[in-house]
């Protein structure tokens with residue numbers, strides 16, 4: 372029997388392929404990204420990952436098993452203590468400190484992505500949350516694996532650390548989230564599965580837009596009079 376998550380992946384395949392071909396991802400492969408693009412990405416991704424930690428918090432509040440609570444708790448630690456490495460890789464190539472890039476407001480596409488996941492999480496069940504959160508690790512796992520296989524970077528490549536970090540995700544959190552979702556999807560109606568597919572596809576589209584936002588240095592077209600706070 373085809374896994375439900377396999378059906379999701381198939382549905383979103385054109386979006387995955389567009390992400391692999393996106394100029395930001397190609398720029399990681401060939402090391403040609405500009406300093407401003409790396410800086411914009413890190414500013415936005417720092418806030419995005421803060422929101423992702425909050426999503427795990429909401430997911431924990433909707434869990435019925437200790438094992439799943441423990442998994443989400445571990446993932447919060449992973450973001451706090453390990454997912455800083457790829458950010459530090461971009462910062463060192465851009466020649467800026469990580470601390471300088473923290474606390475900025477979310478740009479339109481990043482804001483859209485975060486709002487999408489948070490609204491699904493607040494209104495939905497654990498399977499709604501898993502469907503909306505899954506493209507985050509899944510697309511990066513595939514990008515990392517593809518870039519490692521294609522570029523075979525040596526230590527002199529500026530994004531060696533980034534590629535190795537995400538290229539070694541395989542079988543980790545993506546597979547664990549898929550198993551949780553597949554297990555729960557077995558008892559769901561076709562209408563509920565359709566809804567989960569919509570959450571998943573929307574997050575895949577927003578992954579694409581996040582790369583585009585970083586590449587084009589997307590900002591709000593008009594600024595506000597007051598100093599804006601972080602992307603909460």
Ligand SMILES: Cc1ncc(CN)c(N)n1
Pocket residue numbers: 416419420506507508511578581
């Ligand atoms: C936008 C985004 N998507 C996914 C990942 C990988 N956790 C990330 N750091 N940022």
